[in-house]
Structures are given as C-alpha cells and as structure tokens.
Amino acid sequence: MNTINPFNLIARMAVAVCxxxxxxxxxxxxxxxxxxxxxxxKDTYILQGKMQDFSRKNGGxxxxxxxxxxxxxxxxxxxxxxxxxxxxxxxxxxxxxxxxVLHVFNSHQHPDHFLGNQAFSGAKIWALPKTGEQIAxxxxxxxxxxxxMVGDWMRSTEVVLPTAPxxxxxxxxxDHSFRFYSFSGHTGADLVMMDETTGVMFAADMVFFQRMLTxxxxxxxxxxxxxxxxxxDIPFTLMVPGHGPVVKDTRGVDxxxxxxxxxxxxLKLAADQGKSMHEVMQTRLPAAFTDINLGQQEFLRSVVHLxxxxxxxxx
Amino acid sequence: xxxxxxxxxxxxxxLSVLLSVxxxxxxxxxxxxxxxxxxxxxxxxxxxxxxxxxxxxxxxxPDFAEDPTQVPVxxxxxxxxxxxxxxxxWADLNPIQHIFTYYPHPDVxxxxxxxxxxxxxxxxxxxxxxxxxxxxxxGNLLAASGGGCTTPSVGNADPYWESHLGETxxxxxxxxxxxxxxxxxxxxMDTGLVGSIPEFFIQQVELRDTRGSALVRMELSPPVSENxxxxxxxxxxxxxxxxxxxxxxGNEFEKAL
Numbered sequence: 001m002n003t004i005n006p007f008n009l010i011a012r013m014a015v016a017v018c019x020x021x022x023x024x025x026x027x028x029x030x031x032x033x034x035x036x037x038x039x040x041x042k043d044t045y046i047l048q049g050k051m052q053d054f055s056r057k058n059g060g061x062x063x064x065x066x067x068x069x070x071x072x073x074x075x076x077x078x079x080x081x082x083x084x085x086x087x088x089x090x091x092x093x094x095x096x097x098x099x100x101v102l103h104v105f106n107s108h109q110h111p112d113h114f115l116g117n118q119a120f121s122g123a124k125i126w127a128l129p130k131t132g133e134q135i136a137x138x139x140x141x142x143x144x145x146x147x148x149m150v151g152d153w154m155r156s157t158e159v160v161l162p163t164a165p166x167x168x169x170x171x172x173x174x175d176h177s178f179r180f181y182s183f184s185g186h187t188g189a190d191l192v193m194m195d196e197t198t199g200v201m202f203a204a205d206m207v208f209f210q211r212m213l214t215x216x217x218x219x220x221x222x223x224x225x226x227x228x229x230x231x232x233d234i235p236f237t238l239m240v241p242g243h244g245p246v247v248k249d250t251r252g253v254d255x256x257x258x259x260x261x262x263x264x265x266x267l268k269l270a271a272d273q274g275k276s277m278h279e280v281m282q283t284r285l286p287a288a289f290t291d292i293n294l295g296q297q298e299f300l301r302s303v304v305h306l307x308x309x310x311x312x313x314x315x
Numbered sequence: 316x317x318x319x320x321x322x323x324x325x326x327x328x329x330l331s332v333l334l335s336v337x338x339x340x341x342x343x344x345x346x347x348x349x350x351x352x353x354x355x356x357x358x359x360x361x362x363x364x365x366x367x368x369x370x371x372x373x374x375x376x377p378d379f380a381e382d383p384t385q386v387p388v389x390x391x392x393x394x395x396x397x398x399x400x401x402x403x404x405w406a407d408l409n410p411i412q413h414i415f416t417y418y419p420h421p422d423v424x425x426x427x428x429x430x431x432x433x434x435x436x437x438x439x440x441x442x443x444x445x446x447x448x449x450x451x452x453x454g455n456l457l458a459a460s461g462g463g464c465t466t467p468s469v470g471n472a473d474p475y476w477e478s479h480l481g482e483t484x485x486x487x488x489x490x491x492x493x494x495x496x497x498x499x500x501x502x503x504m505d506t507g508l509v510g511s512i513p514e515f516f517i518q519q520v521e522l523r524d525t526r527g528s529a530l531v532r533m534e535l536s537p538p539v540s541e542n543x544x545x546x547x548x549x550x551x552x553x554x555x556x557x558x559x560x561x562x563x564x565g566n567e568f569e570k571a572l
Contacts, residue, residue: 148460274488274495276428276546277387278375304381311544315484315499 031153033061033080033088037096040238040246041198043069043176045096047080047089051211051244051293054081054112059153060146061085062211063112063243066202067093068195072174073102076123077193077202078242079116081146083157086116103173106162107204107242108187109134109217111142117160127162128182130189135161166191183231185224187217192231199237206231209244209252210291212298213259215305221264228253228260244293259289263299267307271314277307344368348438348454352407359412360403361442361450371395372453374404374441383463385430385540388414390441392425395451396550399425400444406457408437410464410508411538418532424493424548427533430540432463432506467512468503468541476501476542481568485558493548496522496572498558506537519561522547522572524554 037045046066054060060081067089068075074093079086093101106114106127114135117125127135139159147154171178181192186205193202205214206227218224232253241252270280280303285295346353347368357366375389392402402417402425409432419425425443433439440454470476485498500517507514514537522531531547549556560568 145460274486274490274497274546276389277430277544278377278389278428281377281387300377300379301381304377304385304387308385308544311497312484312499315486315497 031059031084033059033085035061035085035088035092037067037092040240041200044195044198044200045069045092046240046246047092048245049112049243053294053297054146054149056149056151056153058150059085060112060115060150063205064240064246065089065113065116066240067101068173068176068198068200069097069099070174070176073099075173075176075178076101076104076120078107078113078204079104079120081112081115081150082154083116083118084153084155086119089116090119103171105166105191105193106131106135107191107193107202108189109138109142110187110205111139111146113204113242114139114162115143115146115154115157115159117162118156118158121160125160125163126166127164128189128191129165129167131187131191132162132165134187134189135159181231181234183227184219185227186213188219194234194236199235201234201236201239203231203239203241203252205242207239207241207252207256209241209247209255211243211293212289212295213256214298215302218305220309221260221267221306225257225260225264228256255292259292262286262289263302263306267303267310268314271307271310274314277303277311280307348407348440348456350407350438352412352438356405356407356412356440360405361452364444364448364450366442366450366452369443369451369453372441372443372451374439374453374455376439376455376457378456378458380433380457380459380463383434383459383461384432384466384469386433386457386459386463387428387430388439389428390417390426392419392441392443392451395443395445396425397421398445400446402427402441402443404439404441406431406433406437406439406538409434409538411506411536413536414439414538415536416534418529420530422550423530424550426548428546429543431538432466432504432540433457433459433461433538434464435459435461464506464538465508467509468505470501470503470541471505471509471512476503481560481562481566483558483560483568483570485570485572487572490548493550495546495548496556496558497544497546498570498572499542499544500560500568501542502562504537504539504541504543515562515564517543517560517562519559520545521559522549522556523559524556530556 035047048064049062050058065078101123104120104123104125176197179194183190190206239247289295371394373391380386404414405412436458438454443451479501483500488495502517505512505515516537520533521529523529557571
C-alpha cells in the first residue's frame with residue numbers, strides 16, 4: 001500500500017511550485033503611487049513627482065500634477081504617466097472634496113502629462129489644438145516607450161485623446177477665473193494656466209526647477225528663451241513648475257534662462273570649432289548647474305537633439 | 316588509395332598549421348565586451364589574421380543611444396598613425412554589422428567621426444590592421460532602445476531629398492595640430508530593411524588632392540545615418556582637396572573643400 005502514485009507526486013510538486021510562486025509574488029513591491037495632495041494655496045493642491053528619470057521604481061511619477069477645487073467642481077491640470085496614476089490622482093482628489101471633476105487640462109504632448117486621462121472619462125479634457133494633434137500622432141509611440149521604461153505600472157494604460165481643443169483665453173469655473181497662455185518652447189505647443197483668483201501659475205514644462213529641462217521636441221532653444229522672458233512678465237504669487245519644487249519667485253525661470261543661454265553658447269562654439277557630436281558630449285556642466293538633478297544626463301540627451309542644427313548653421 | 320594518401324598527409328598538415336600560427340592567436344584573448352557575436356564577426360571582418368584587443372584603438376560612443384537613428388561614433392586610431400593598412404568598424408548586434416572600412420593615407424590623422432543607426436544595444440568596434448599584419452581591436456558598449464535600422468528614413472516622408480540628393484555642405488576647421496574636414500551630404504542611406512524601400516546608400520567616400528590621389532578612402536555601409544555628417548583630420552593642409560562620393564546606384568557627387 002506504500003507504493004508511490006505518480007499522479008499524487010505530480011500534484012504535490014505542483015502544490016510546492018505554487019507555494020513557491022506565491023512566496024515570490026509576496027516579496028514583489030506592490031505597484032502603488034505614494035501620492036499625497038499638498039495644499040499650496042486656497043483650494044489649490046499639487047501632487048509633486050520625484051526629480052528623477054522614468055524608472056520601474058518610480059512608475060513614471062516624475063512630474064507635478066495639480067488640481068483646483070472651485071465652488072462648482074474640480075479643475076485638473078495634467079493627469080500623469082499611466083491609468084494607475086490617473087486613478088490614484090482621482091482617489092487623492094476624493095480625499096479632499098466630493099465635488100466632481102469638471103475640467104481636465106493636458107499641458108503638452110509628453111506622456112507623463114496625459115496618459116492618466118483614461119481615469120477622467122467624465123470630464124472635458126482640454127488641450128491646445130496642436131497638442132491634440134501631436135498626441136494623436138505620437139501618443140501610442142510614447143505609451144509603448146513608457147511600457148518599456150516603467151513596466152507593469154503601465155498595465156491597461158491606453159492613449160485617451162483630449163476631447164476638446166482649447167481655443168479660449170479665459171474660463172470661469174465657479175469662484176475661480178483661469179487664464180490660459182499658449183507657448184511652444186518645450187514641445188511646440190505648451191499650455192500655461194494661471195489661476196487669477198489665487199495667483200498660482202501652473203507653468204507645466206515651460207519651467208523645470210532643480211530638475212534639468214528636457215529638449216526632445218523643442219522648436220529651438222532661442223524660442224524657449226524668448227518665451228520664458230514673456231512668461232516672467234506675468235505676475236504670480238506661486239509658480240508650479242512641471243518638474244521640481246514650487247517657487248514664489250522667478251528662480252525657476254532664472255535657472256532655465258541661465259542654462260538655456262549656456263547651452264546655446266556652448267553648442268554654437270562647438271559647431272564653430274568643428275567638434276563632432278561625441279566630442280561635445282564630453283563637455284562638463286559649469287558649477288552653476290551641477291546641483292540640478294540629472295544635469296549631465298539631460299545635457300547629453302540635448303546634444304543629440306540640438307547639435308545637428310548648430311552644425312548645419314556652422315557650415 | 317586516395318583515402319590513404321589523405322590520411323598520410325594529415326599529420327604533417329596539422330603540424331604545419333600549428334607551427335605557422337603565432338602564439339597569441341592560438342590562445343585567443345577573451346572578448347572584453349563579452350559579446351555573443353564576437354567570434355562570428357571576427358571571422359567575417361578579421362578572418363584568421365592574428366589580433367589583439369588594444370585600448371589604444373579608441374571607440375567613442377555615448378552610454379545610451381538617445382536617438383537610435385543618430386548615434387555619434389568617434390574612432391580614434393592616432394596611436395597607430397602612419398602604421399595603418401586599414402580600419403574596420405562594426406556593431407556586433409546590428410542586422411547589418413559593417414559600418415565602414417577606412418584606408419588612411421600616412422598624412423592623415425587616423426581619426427574619424429560619424430553617426431550610425433543601431434537596431435538594439437550592441438558593442439561598437441573598430442579594428443586597426445597595422446603594417447605588421449596584426450589587427451588591434453577596440454570597442455565600447457552602447458545601450459539602445461532600438462529600431463534604428465528598420466525605421467524609415469526621415470527623408471522618406473518628405474520628398475526634399477529627391478531634388479537635393481548628394482547636396483554637400485562642408486567646412487575646414489583648424490585644430491591645434493591638424494585640419495579637420497567636416498561635411499554633411501543629403502542622402503537617405505536606406506538600409507533595405509524597411510518594407511518596399513530598397514537599399515540606397517553612399518558606398519564610397521574619398522578625399523582627393525588636386526592630382527586625384529586619395530588621402531582618405533572610405534567604404535560605408537547602410538548603418539551610417541541618414542544625411543551623413545563625417546569628419547576627417549588631416550595633419551598638413553598644404554594643398555587643396557576635394558571630396559568624391561559614390562552611392563550604390565552609381566550616383567557620383569563631388570565637392571571642392
């Protein structure tokens with residue numbers, strides 16, 4: 001009676017394997033964005049991302065998103081990098097208010113600013129007309145790239161296009177008046193939202209602070225510089241950059257202008273000296289910029305994006 | 316009878332082969348980049364010629380390919396100046412491995428820069444054949460998200476290149492100890508790996524003096540990026556040079572520098 005039943009053995013092995021798998025899964029980090037709304041002004045909250053590059057550890061939570069609770073309902077500015085983030089953001093909003101989300105704004109075409117749209121199906125999703133076209137054209141490629149870079153955090157995320165092209169300059173929502181500015185320096189179509197009721201400027205990626213700016217879709221460093229000068233003329237009480245801490249003054253814009261001018265001068269000089277792209281990449285950042293997160297890394301990327309046009313101009 | 320002859324010949328054949336192989340080739344050094352494709356590519360590009368891994372052959376690539384269709388590569392073999400038969404560059408894990416073969420004249424600083432397409436993360440190598448018949452192999456690892464060789468050229472979506480094919484811009488720069496020729500030529504450099512777009516690329520590049528003799532002779536392969544930007548360094552610039560290019564469709568382009 002003590003003979004081994006082969007089926008029994010297989011069953012036992014299967015149970016053992018299952019137990020082993022459960023143990024392994026149990027050890028995996030649960031994919032949950034640890035986001036907490038931080039009130040920065042009356043009715044105004046931000047969800048501050050990490051000053052990092054996309055990774056499997058941070059799930060793409062590297063940007064700032066924000067929401068304003070008006071007397072009528074909630075206005076959301078940018079929705080994050082994934083469906084999971086969008087849902088977490090919605091849950092964070094629910095912690096603060098029961099009011100519905102009425103308006104969502106996508107500041108620009110980059111994936112960390114609109115891939116959470118899926119979670120806001122009940123609201124109007126506004127973006128500059130050109131941003132809508134850019135997302136329609138590049139959105140899927142951006143999303144694929146995000147799946148590659150941050151992995152399972154992206155599960156079930158799909159591109160949801162902005163539903164309404166933003167063509168107005170002002171919008172009154174309940175007791176808040178919003179003003180919209182259309183720029184192009186970062187990606188060709190960049191929305192800046194000013195809440196004139198509180199004086200908070202949502203600058204999105206027109207301004208990076210303490211996290212080095214990125215240039216893959218800039219129409220040109222000089223265009224960005226000119227627009228930042230215009231942006232600096234708009235009075236505000238608080239500025240929420242797209243990446244990095246909130247500032248009360250023009251430090252964000254000043255840092256941007258300092259770096260962009262240095263970048264322009266450096267690339268122009270290198271092109272006039274006949275340097276190859278790889279030689280330019282050996283340039284070290286001056287001391288003024290070395291404490292900006294990801295400085296050297298983003299400089300290398302920018303050389304690839306920008307140097308060919310400087311070379312072309314130097315022939 | 317025939318079979319017997321072969322058997323009798325065999326031991327002496329083996330012996331002669333063993334004796335003729337230099338000692339470092341009989342114990343091949345391990346590939347410092349641990350590439351699965353090293354032996355395969357070595358057979359193709361170096362054959363059975365003796366080789367050494369040599370840090371003096373400097374291959375400059377970034378750690379990461381921000382744009383897999385435009386990856387900057389600098390090859391610097393100036394440690395072997397005047398002693399070079401040819402330089403071959405390739406990317407181990409590209410579908411088309413060969414990048415260029417370069418035959419530098421002794422008056423040339425054997426240093427070249429260009430940009431390439433990569434299909435995935437890969438070692439990028441340059442091998443320098445010195446006059447004593449030994450290959451010196453250098454290289455570096457490049458990380459990439461990929462797709463560079465199977466992405467249609469930008470020109471493919473824009474007919475601009477059709478009316479500007481071969482249009483070349485160039486400039487001579489004075490470096491501390493040499494003159495640098497840098498040029499950019501409009502060409503789609505199609506790899507043939509994109510559906511319905513056949514291979515179409517610049518195959519030959521020469522930098523010639525007024526008498527027509529070549530200071531630089533270079534053979535390119537399709538992984539060289541679209542609208543190539545290439546630099547050559549020349550030790551002395553006491554004569555006028557011109558650039559001569561020819562693509563695989565037989566189009567020839569010339570430009571005085």
